[in-house]
Amino acid sequence: MAAEPIRHGFGRRVRHAPWSAEQAARLIVSNLAALAGILATAYGAASADDTPTALVWLNLSLAALAFAGVSNALWLVRVHNATSTWRADVLDEVATTIRVPGTVEVTSEGYVVVPGLERYHRPGCAFVAGRATRAAEPADAATSDLVPCEVCIRE
Amino acid sequence: MDLYRWLRNQWDRTLAIVLGLAGLLAIYLGYRGVRDGVVPAEQIPYLASGGILGLFLLGTGATLWLSSDLRDEWRKLDTLADEVRAVGEKLDRADGAPVDEAPAPSPRRRRAPVRANGR
Numbered sequence: 001m002a003a004e005p006i007r008h009g010f011g012r013r014v015r016h017a018p019w020s021a022e023q024a025a026r027l028i029v030s031n032l033a034a035l036a037g038i039l040a041t042a043y044g045a046a047s048a049d050d051t052p053t054a055l056v057w058l059n060l061s062l063a064a065l066a067f068a069g070v071s072n073a074l075w076l077v078r079v080h081n082a083t084s085t086w087r088a089d090v091l092d093e094v095a096t097t098i099r100v101p102g103t104v105e106v107t108s109e110g111y112v113v114v115p116g117l118e119r120y121h122r123p124g125c126a127f128v129a130g131r132a133t134r135a136a137e138p139a140d141a142a143t144s145d146l147v148p149c150e151v152c153i154r155e
Numbered sequence: 156m157d158l159y160r161w162l163r164n165q166w167d168r169t170l171a172i173v174l175g176l177a178g179l180l181a182i183y184l185g186y187r188g189v190r191d192g193v194v195p196a197e198q199i200p201y202l203a204s205g206g207i208l209g210l211f212l213l214g215t216g217a218t219l220w221l222s223s224d225l226r227d228e229w230r231k232l233d234t235l236a237d238e239v240r241a242v243g244e245k246l247d248r249a250d251g252a253p254v255d256e257a258p259a260p261s262p263r264r265r266r267a268p269v270r271a272n273g274r
Contacts, residue, residue, distance in 0.1 A: 018229045019222075031215055038211055042204035054199035061203040065211055072218040083225045083232075090232045090239070097243040131246075 018082040023075070030071040037064030111136045111153075118145055125152035167226075171219035178212030181205050 038061050045057035111120045112133040120136040121128045127149060136146065162169045185205015192198035 016230065016233075017226045034211065038203075038208050042200060042208065045203040046200035048196065048199075051194075051196045051199065054196050054203075058199050058203050058207075061207045065207050065214075068211055069214055072214060076218060076221055079222055079225050083229050086229060086232050090236045093236065093243075094239050097239050097246070 018079045018086065019075075023078065027071065027075045031068055034064045034068030034071070037061070037067070113146060118147060119149045120146050120153075121149040122152040125149055127151065165223070167219050167223040171216040171223070174212045174216030174219065178209045178214075178216060180209075181212060182209030185209060 041057045041061035041064060045054045045061070048054040048057060110122055112123050112128055113120045113136040114128055114131050114133055119127075121133075123133075182205060185201045185208075188201030188205060189198045192201065
């Protein structure tokens with residue numbers, strides 16, 4: 001069976017369902033086997049001459065039903081776990097991508113930086129609105145690569 | 156909405172409903188057979204065919220229905236992930252807006268590792 005594209009990182013091309021084709025095929029085969037078992041045991045029970053023999057067939061039928069039940073339950077647990085993991089990953093990405101306004105940290109000097117970027121800003125600057133920031137002292141700018149924002153800091 | 160299109164799009168839910176109805180019918184027919192039987196040897200085959208088969212069909216239908224619910228959630232999360240990624244790229248582009256320079260890698264772009272096979 002050809003391998004289906006599997007999710008290996010956030011946002012990449014992925015499967016369209018929380019199961020692989022192999023898992024789905026396994027579920028179908030196990031249910032068909034259980035169905036065949038139930039039908040065969042029903043036929044056996046109908047052909048039985050006495051009650052004890054019919055009861056043996058009935059027990060076998062129950063075993064086939066239990067097999068189907070376990071198979072379906074395992075499938076649901078697997079699919080539920082895959083969906084839960086994907087949900088957690090997406091929500092984590094949402095949390096790290098989108099910050100609500102009001103997270104700006106203001107120092108006595110009133111400058112902030114967005115980690116990883118090269119400019120420091122005033123907290124009210126449009127370029128840091130709603131962004132995750134940390135405090136930045138103007139003195140740091142002299143000894144680091146930080147440069148003032150041309151929009152909010154005019155010297 | 157066109158019924159045929161709905162049935163085609165929701166094939167798993169349609170199949171779940173069909174299996175559920177078939178299961179109920181099998182249980183009813185099994186009940187009738189058991190009710191009309193005189194000795195246990197006559198009743199047990201109806202129990203095995205009608206009762207057990209009916210339960211199997213109901214269980215399989217319920218599994219299909221729950222699976223389709225989870226698949227729908229999976230697809231909605233996929234859509235949400237695409238939208239979040241688009242927003243993140245827009246924000247990254249805005250990082251370098253004051254001057255012409257590429258923004259440094261932001262911790263916002265950190266990706267949560269996702270295990271293969273969705274787990």
